[in-house]
Amino acid sequence: MGLLQNIIFGVITGSYIAIAAIGFTLIYGIVNMINFAYGEYLTLGAFIGFFAATTFPLPLPVAVLVAMAGGGVVSLVLARAFFTPINQTGPVPLLLTSIGLGIALRNAIRLVAGREARYYDTATTTFRFDSIPDLSVGSVDLLGGFFVTSEQLIVVGSAVTVFVAIHGLLTRTDVGIAMRAMGDDESLARVRGIDTQLIRDSVWVLAGILAGLSGVLLAIQTNVNATTGFSQILQILSAAILGGAGSPYGAILGAYLIGIVLALSTAFLPSGMSGLSSAIAFGILILVLLVKPSGIAGTEVREA
Amino acid sequence: MSVLDRVPTENGDLALLAGVCCVLIGGLFAVTPLRAQLPSALYVFVEVGILFVIYGLLVLGLDLQYGHTGLVNFGHVAFFAVGAYGTAMLSAQDTFAGIGLGYPWPLALGVGVVAAALVGLGVSATSIRLRGDFLAIVTLAAAEILHSIFVNFEGIFGGNVGILGVPRPIAALVSDADTRLVATLLVIGGITLVALAGITRITSAPYGRVLRAIRADELVTRSVGKSTVTYKTQAFVYGAALAGLAGGLFALYNGAVAPGFFTIQVTVTVWIGMLLGGAANHRAVLAGLAIIMGLRLISRFALDVTPVSSDVFASIRLIVVGLILVAVIRYRPAGIWGDAQELGVDR
DSSP states (O other): OHHHHHHHHHHHHHOOOOHHHHHHHHHHHHOOOOOOTTTHHHHHHHHHHHHHHHTTOOOOHHHHHHHHHHHHHHHHHIIIIIIIIGGGGGGHHHHHHHHHHHHHHHHHHHHHHHHOOOOOOOOOOEEOOOOOOOOTTTTEESSSSSEEHHHHHHHHHHHHHHHHHHHHHHHHHHHHHHHHHHOHHHHHHHHHHHHHHHHHHHHHHHHHHHHHHHHHHHHSSSSSTTTTTGHHHHHHHHHHHTTOTTTTHHHHHHHHHHHHHHHHHHHHOOOOOOOGHHHHHHHHHHHHHOTTTTTTOOOOOOOO | OOOGGGGGSHHHHHHHHHHHHHHHHHHHHSSSSSOOOOGGHHOOOOOHHHOOOHHHHHHHHHHHIIIIIIOOOOHHHHHHHHHHHHHHHHHHOOSSSOOOOOOOOHHHHHHHHHHHHHHHHHHHHTTTTBBBHHHHHHHHHHHHHOOOHHHHHHHHHTTOOBBOOOOOOHHOOOOOOOHHHHHHHHHHHHHHHHHHHHHHHHHSSSSHHHHHHHHHOOHHHHHTOOHHHHHHHHHHHHHHHHHHHHHHHHHHSSSSSSSSSSSHHHHHHHHHHHHHOOTTTTTHHHHHHHHHHHHHHHHHHHHSOOOOOOOHHHHHHHHHHHHHHHHHHHHOOOOOOOOHHTTTTTO
16 A cells, blocks of 8 residues: 555544544633543444434434534533533643543443444445556655545545534634633633633533544444544544644644554554554654644643 | 550651561561461452552552642553563563563562653653643553553563563462462562651651642742752652552562553552542552452452342443542542642632
């Protein structure tokens, strides 16, 4: 396989990480917490979508909408029950609470749904482009034939739609502008008459909707089980911090960077060491925090 | 003047005395033909007890880092693993996979501790300046990186099998299983008590006051001329070295190390134990850890009387553990025995 094909894989991975990373980074910027339970939101979204698509049988696009709505509701309920009451205690207690909530949710899902993996039933068309000439540099083939499936195109398409929608929301609507104001300075936003609790709730709903969508897309690519989302949380987190915590645009950039690095390291690491690809993603994260702790576009996270 | 009058009353000294006594009694089992008999019902208690005293070293180190200095280290298992792998690789003979050099175990244990301290120094040199929640993420990521290195470099670390054939000093001296368990519990428990004494000594000295001042307000501490980064680095390295010691002892007790022993679950258990007991109070964190590890015992016994599978029970136990963490932070942020005013969490 050529470099081109691997970059395509990276872009696809980057797409669903990006959708989730936007939700993650919005929570970070506005509620001021690292939500370690966010991976479980993805898992819940994947399960809601799966059961909507199989038990009722709803068509897949409708099931995705159900998963997004379900994700939003779950996110708001969990936030109201667990995070809003301790909002003023600072980032570390919130992080620890989300870790505890994540453990409880993950095991509750496992208890209800069992350990086995479930698969979305999707019809896939594969588009092949074999006629592209090889462009070899050393042992690496820069171009070469490649393929994409309709599933993968849908993943990338949904991601682009989400980016446009989020950009519109944050720049064109009152609630989006209020979110950005709160991300900048919460007290100042309150002085200007913004209902900060309402905005916080809407951020939770928005993050839940994004998690639901990302969870279904992830599950279509892989499968649905109790750790579907948890297995991605560190990548999501790396993408969000890489881009500068709190910045949705940075998160998109960070997600594609992480996705491409993961794909390339899986392809070019010697076989038997391909498990190291996630280590490389975290290595990049640590490097970024050392060299430019504010991320690609963001705020200072060091104290001393 | 009777012997009783000479028993120290200070907590730290009492722990030191008790610890030395435990090690001596344990040693007595090992070198004399003295034998212990365990009722079979107690086996599981002693086994969990051994794990508890090993994790006790972890929680003491973590309490020095988080409870006293306020460093949010969420990758504590990394230093535990480095200590264990360092000790195992240096001392293992005829390991199935990976490197086993077959050096004597005391040397290996020392190297394991030093290796863990060095890794701690590396992590803190790069990230100790980060804000609390980001330090948590970096340490967590560091632990995940180490874990995947242990799994993926099969030629060096033995992959998923890990390192086998690590010498077991106590097992080598005592052939009978009952005595072996009791002696192991006493020796490692004694070491934990001695560590408790050492840590108490550090934290009740002026040095410990500086650490707590950093936790309360770093800027103020810097303004009175203390190099907070140096103090934070030292506390981090001490904690890492203690975790390395715990890892080395674990390797020498278990006779093998594998990545499966060093998952994020260890970090979570130790953290919840510390928060439940009450950070910054050494005996409280040990008690909190005992409660959390006691849940394992309950689930093991409940397994015999209820008709559910062990899988289901493990899930239920973890749900309870997660909710305990949530509840402690919300309703009792200082922990059961912690001092809310001192920790600054009074609301």
